[in-house]
Amino acid sequence: MEALLEEIIRDCAVYKAQGRPASYIPELAKGDVNDLGIYVVSSDGQSSRAGDWHKPFTIQSIVKPILLLMCLMDNGAAFVREKIGVEATGKPFDAINVDGGSLAAQHLNPMVNMGAIYMSTLIRGRSGGERFERLLELTRLLAGNRDIAVDENVYRSEKRTGNRNRALAYMLKTYGMIDDDVEDVLDCYFRACSIRVDCRDLANIAYCFANRGRAPITDERLFPMEYAHFVNAVLVTCGMYDGSGDFAVRVGVPAKSGVGGGIMAVAPTRMGVGIFSPGLDEKGNSLAGIKALEELSRRMYLSIF
């Protein structure tokens, strides 16, 4: 398996320079497009790795499936289906889902920023700070890594420049969907996006979803199977921004990308995969990362379809 991963990393090296790091905050623009790493945790207990799998990066939108999971654990599936909705909207990651002056509940989606900000207020906790701590704890638990922490530079950068998210949060407040102080809500969200992980962390988290709620190695049940189905389904329809349909056809597994260059991919019952390469395509997905996943899926027959 490790030989296969090495080969994939080698074959996909050519794509690294075709992508460009996210530029909206200086911290992300520093990403080295030469980085490409992969980590795989398989259901047989094996883990394999290649390339720059150990390099840290910020989780960014890949925190959305974890937010969704916690939202499900705290409120149940019926609540989430009713309050946030799960239909693909065909909109890019920063879409303002406002239609005709009213914010249709069914037009939110857990994988677009507005839906994610909304979710961050629906998890339990008396304050944004408390909610964030619970989310960080869940992330550490899923990843099996107590050392996961926030990248303070990225966090401050996000907080300073995150005006689009401010606009989205005030829009939610306008429609009476959030009661809390907007900056308190956003502080939780900006911290969540700034959680620092590496490919192994993502692979371990992905494995929990692949294993329908059970942890790697210990096989301990961390969350109900139903919630794994829920999150994985949402990832297939909306996880890769408005490249989700094409990704489903070409790769065929639930996955979530972040503008930090990470991709978390879930091959149900088979494996969890973490990938990192900061060069993004025009849709905001790691370009070489998708190529590597496509190769892995093709050679390992991972498509769930």
Place this chain on the structure above:
Amino acid sequence: MEALLEEIIRDCAVYKAQGRPASYIPELAKGDVNDLGIYVVSSDGQSSRAGDWHKPFTIQSIVKPILLLMCLMDNGAAFVREKIGVEATGKPFDAINVDGGSLAAQHLNPMVNMGAIYMSTLIRGRSGGERFERLLELTRLLAGNRDIAVDENVYRSEKRTGNRNRALAYMLKTYGMIDDDVEDVLDCYFRACSIRVDCRDLANIAYCFANRGRAPITDERLFPMEYAHFVNAVLVTCGMYDGSGDFAVRVGVPAKSGVGGGIMAVAPTRMGVGIFSPGLDEKGNSLAGIKALEELSRRMYLSIF
């Protein structure tokens, strides 16, 4: 298995009257909402059935995955990805995917009418008539039923009243996407939607997709595995109109519904399912049919997520 199906049909009977038959053509409005049938073809070669599985109905939009398959077989996956696109648009089945005066290629989708009409011109054949004959032959082959034919009453009704599809076809012509005579193109499409099937036919067709291109019983390869992945992936993101996201969460299998009341569901490697109940929900999907599929998925652990 048959006992399970009987039980599901019984349990879901209560939902039959909650749906309403499609009313846009008189022929469909005649559908009896008391009908509910199911047919399952399993990978172990068994087939099971319950309820009104033998009642005939028109295939309607369920012909779209077959059109897509033929389009793939005739042109290859790259062509289809480029020309039609596969992104979910979040639009209902009759959406005119026109944006800002230009028809963005990536906004077409094989599962909305405009994309399907376009696909019907991309399959091989010197005329609409010849294209339809090839499509009908493929349908018969997948279903293993030489007797499949067009319901002439429904066809004439569609042809007479199908002005929305006419509008879509003329829009395609405006953008230079179709060269042929619009009525010739539509004649092929209206015939395709009027193909008469029953639950067994749909289950057999679904089985070919579930079995990644091999026929039931004979296991003969009818089309490449890659095309099964392609079609199944598109079905998950867009097969159930703008209820696709919710269906993925609740049921978790590739499926396609038609306003005739049919649903074709694909449980990869496991089974093909055909369901029929003409009462539709407000999104145009068979209401009791979805409930029956949800039950079947829950009891048989069919979710691919």
Place this chain on the structure above:
Amino acid sequence: MEALLEEIIRDCAVYKAQGRPASYIPELAKGDVNDLGIYVVSSDGQSSRAGDWHKPFTIQSIVKPILLLMCLMDNGAAFVREKIGVEATGKPFDAINVDGGSLAAQHLNPMVNMGAIYMSTLIRGRSGGERFERLLELTRLLAGNRDIAVDENVYRSEKRTGNRNRALAYMLKTYGMIDDDVEDVLDCYFRACSIRVDCRDLANIAYCFANRGRAPITDERLFPMEYAHFVNAVLVTCGMYDGSGDFAVRVGVPAKSGVGGGIMAVAPTRMGVGIFSPGLDEKGNSLAGIKALEELSRRMYLSIF
């Protein structure tokens, strides 16, 4: 006055080559961008002219205010306000005003193609042919020119290639807004757009609107003052496609342009103006024509604001 017009034509000659003739039908693409003409009919009974005022061209969208007038004369203002609506939509001339699957009545507008096609079915007459004859008669009456006729080449060209209008008409039929045969409806509309006029005709027609319903010279009342107000108001908000707001600011008079290169401008109580120059700007308005009107308005203080 004639000297002023000569000067304007000379000053605006530089803009002639900056525009491009409409290219969607071969007949229009033949337009000579070197043509620029103007004709003014003043309330003091004088008429003045300069440049290529005598060159014939097809009326195209400038027939819309005449259609609206006849629609008002046949049905009254309340009917038109309810059935077609008069809000600016900010959409270009071929916009499909379909919103969320339903065709909101208030989203039609007399100055976009869909609204105009709809209007052409609301004027009195037992057939498309009869309706067209009545419209042609009204055009001749307003222009005081019995010789006005259809340009048969343009008409045939429109009819052959007018697939976008076909799409719009079938969409109207889908929503139950037109009962008649679509080709019969379109035949009337294509003929209407192909009426051949010159600058003098447009100036005379404009004068009737400027004179609130009374003819030039004879001062005979041709239609009620209220309808002149109605048409002029609609022209200000929507007459120049999505350049209407800018035109109101810069020129400040009700006006309607057509892709044939004509502009009809109405200076209430002051004068009617006809302009012709086939080079269009990117919004579909005669580029040199607008410049000439801007000059005329500036020098004659025509702005109604």
Place this chain on the structure above:
Amino acid sequence: MEALLEEIIRDCAVYKAQGRPASYIPELAKGDVNDLGIYVVSSDGQSSRAGDWHKPFTIQSIVKPILLLMCLMDNGAAFVREKIGVEATGKPFDAINVDGGSLAAQHLNPMVNMGAIYMSTLIRGRSGGERFERLLELTRLLAGNRDIAVDENVYRSEKRTGNRNRALAYMLKTYGMIDDDVEDVLDCYFRACSIRVDCRDLANIAYCFANRGRAPITDERLFPMEYAHFVNAVLVTCGMYDGSGDFAVRVGVPAKSGVGGGIMAVAPTRMGVGIFSPGLDEKGNSLAGIKALEELSRRMYLSIF
């Protein structure tokens, strides 16, 4: 004239109870729907009044034309046309004019909130506070009333609850259109909307626009004629929210309404009109106020069309 106004107030009393005061802030909800007043300043130097013309209310959106005027005076017409645009968008007053992820400059409009907030940053001044003071001074100058001041209760209420405007301002900041601190920008805007006026003030302001830049009585030139044309033109296409088209047809004069119940109407060369009645129609315009204006226009032949 006064008798006419009395009669109109009497005739329109029946419409007062059909409207409802704005409810989005408690201060506005207190508006008494029984109030209906009108004040007219004519070009012959006469002024006339009837009903509750002396009752104070907040100017709300009627400050937009004054903001636009100051923006023109500070930057010129070319700047405003380029930076803000003047096309009608057919969108209601709180529309977020974001299209496909980019904020098209031409989609802003001086009469929608986003455009107005943007304008408030384009007038001269080193801070929001200084900009507001200049705007207040201009308002007092136009109205000829040194006592005009902010309603502090409404201002605080707006500031506390104005989250939609916060969303719009952060969206502008996201697109790099405003550099200043958002709360500083909004403070200026909220104060501007909270300026307290009565019908006489509005009539005097309107008269300046009607008189193409000259003050009532003194006939002193306050601003160039061109800017009066500009503002009046924008008012006709967009001044009455998405009821502008219908208002142009029915009433036919440049006008601006505010959710405080005021309407300022401009009859060029003829008169300035101020109206007040807090009951609003579903588009946010004073219901009885529009009826009164329609009557006044009909009887005095005010339509500019």
